[in-house]
Amino acid sequence: MKNLKVSSITIALLWGVLLFTGCTRSDTAVPRPEGYCRIDRVDTIYTPRVVDGLSFDLPSSALVAVNDKPGWFNIEYPYYRATLWCSSVTLTKENRERQLVNSRELVYVHASKASAITAQSYVDEEARKYATLYRLEGDVATPLQFEITDSVSYLFRGALYFDTTVVADSVAPVVEYITDDVCRLVESLKSNSRGGI
Numbered sequence: 001m002k003n004l005k006v007s008s009i010t011i012a013l014l015w016g017v018l019l020f021t022g023c024t025r026s027d028t029a030v031p032r033p034e035g036y037c038r039i040d041r042v043d044t045i046y047t048p049r050v051v052d053g054l055s056f057d058l059p060s061s062a063l064v065a066v067n068d069k070p071g072w073f074n075i076e077y078p079y080y081r082a083t084l085w086c087s088s089v090t091l092t093k094e095n096r097e098r099q100l101v102n103s104r105e106l107v108y109v110h111a112s113k114a115s116a117i118t119a120q121s122y123v124d125e126e127a128r129k130y131a132t133l134y135r136l137e138g139d140v141a142t143p144l145q146f147e148i149t150d151s152v153s154y155l156f157r158g159a160l161y162f163d164t165t166v167v168a169d170s171v172a173p174v175v176e177y178i179t180d181d182v183c184r185l186v187e188s189l190k191s192n193s194r195g196g197i
């Protein structure tokens with residue numbers, strides 16, 4: 001019985017020593033896993049914009065910067081540090097096939113870095129509007145691209161770029177938000193004065 005009492009006291013003392021030595025303050029740094037901040041949706045209020053004869057809806061927080069080169073402009077998202085690089089080309093019989101092929105080549109040039117490329121189509125027969133939204137998975141420079149055309153007179157395309165190195169997991173929410181904006185842009189795109197869109 002005495003041995004049991006001694007061993008109980010010994011175990012209690014050992015636990016006490018472990019408790020006091022384990023809870024002491026240490027001035028050495030403890031490494032933490034890398035984490036990313038939560039990114040919330042900034043703006044869902046869409047307003048009509050007119051750029052280079054094109055009319056479409058964008059979030060009110062998005063800025064439009066017109067380029068010196070005709071048909072080129074950027075849609076900037078300052079909060080997300082992202083930019084949609086956009087261009088509009090008038091199609092003719094001579095350049096139509098080449099422009100449409102070039103547009104698709106600009107997407108698939110990223111195939112070596114992308115883990116997958118998915119294409120989502122949008123068709124509005126009444127407005128003669130055909131669009132394709134490309135999602136590029138993985139750590140690619142441009143995770144989202146789109147093209148809109150009537151396949152006869154115009155081609156409007158865009159590609160999303162970030163101001164920082166792209167880590168797919170960290171920019172995924174932003175890509176989703178901007179994808180929603182691009183879908184709204186496609187649906188709201190109206191005809192211009194050049195006889196195109």
